[in-house]
Amino acid sequence: MILIGERINAGFKDVKAAVINKDGDVIKEWAKKQTAAGATYLDVAIGTASAKPEDLCWMIDMVQSACDTPISIDINKPLLLKEAIKVCKKPPLVNSTPAIAAKMDEILPIVAEYNASIIGLVMNEEGSPKTVDKRIENAGILMSKAMDYGITPDRVFLDPIVMPLKFMQDQPKIIMQTVSQFTLFSDPPCHIVCGLSNASNGAVHKKLINRVLVAMMIAHGLDAAILDVCDEELVNTILTAELCMNRTLYADSFVEAFRKQG
């Protein structure tokens, strides 16, 4: 399972302040902590803290000075992406592009040039879809555009767009059906990712909702998630779900072995 650590996001107060005050230690600590927790990528999101490319580059520099974990660049403004991708030491994950032609034509060439991977959000000009069919349609558009630019399925991450359970309770079931269909798109299949924490927006039992939903989505074919990788119970749930799907080999100490693998 590909784990994308979500914590270096200026939506969080401490990260926003760190970007504004150029306090590198905050960023480095979160980079180390998430890496130790098992993150495959570290998402770096500048959000509203700044619109300057150099500030995003600074954030990435801070992360890379603390660990070797590849970066997930959380941006969809091509200008910011163009600058940020240059400073990435390893091919990054680009988070993300919607299924809108103009956006894809700006972002995908950059992804192709740097041998990066791309998260494709299955939404278009009309916004986030409510049905399985609309999601599938947008996914088809994304996959085919990616192929046009020579981006192979192993570098494409389809995101079915997880909605908050509290406000849109009909959506999780639809999203799961969508994920199942995504697995049939290509052979070998592309990756399937989701922004897991969206599911528990506004809810009280956030961690419980996150871990149950991720297990259910893994059962349908999810193999990547943007999540709170420091939530041990959540990661343990993912490890167990992967065993249930026969993706990894069981051993009695499967949880302990994951924690020790640094």
Place this chain on the structure above:
Amino acid sequence: MQIPDVKEQWPYRINSVTIGATREQGGTRGKTVTVGGQSTLPGLTFEGEIPNKPVIAGYVADVMPDWPEVLTSAIGEEINSPAAWAQKCVSQFGVDLICLNMLGANPDGKNASPPECARVVESILKAVDVPLIIRGCGDEEKDNQVLLECSQAARGENCLIGSAKEKNYRTVVAICKADKHKIIAEAPVDINIGKQVNILLQDSGFDLKDVVMFQTTAALGYGLDYVYTILERARITGLKGDKLMAMPQLCDVGGETWRVKEALADEDVLSGWGALRKRGPLWETACAAAYLQAGADIVILAHPEAMQTIRTTITNFL
């Protein structure tokens, strides 16, 4: 019609493990043996890289095993002396390594002392210059003492020492770390225990790159299919990226096959089964050939005819 390309692309490789140390490396071996390193399944050289062919280890023991005459006569008088036996294996039977089994240490048998066992190790090291595998007698308490002495006697030679098991691994790990030997990680025909043993070794600070896995071998007719499936699954899991399963595999074909009636009983007992003279070595050969297809990197063999045929198999098919 275009024939589809069915080549797999495995993302990872199996670890390479080198056994033996030359003079430059601090030992006295004439050459070293390296196994593993492959990026595909056995024999599929069109699909990936197989940098090291499987190797044959000659079964040698410090006391003559309880073997049928068809085997002991094929080996010859030398079977009574571990050093002479090892020499014959290397010079006449053409093995790549020697696997020394300290059967005599068994408390139910000769109950040889650890220092006695160490002296046997020394005699083998003097007699041949191929790398050495050292295995105990199977009694865990005794082996912890025996392997300690044998390991020290062979310090610097980078041997492969066995075995570390789920319930008894700390001593063997300590021994191999101290004397810088490679380790055999053993499991009883159970792939999940096999992975668990590697987790325990890793937890003890042992480098997994110095591990050779061993699922206690089953003879043909006595569970070969179970072990075969495990070897195959383990190999695929390793190639897919599970670092806890990406090790070379050892099979003790010689030790297991010559215990079963198909390799012991002649036509008077098993009528219609053909003469034991031919059947015995064939049983060992067939078992080894199957395991090589499943992923065995080191096969321990006893009968010279089995060694000869398997050498041809390895050269021509793998």
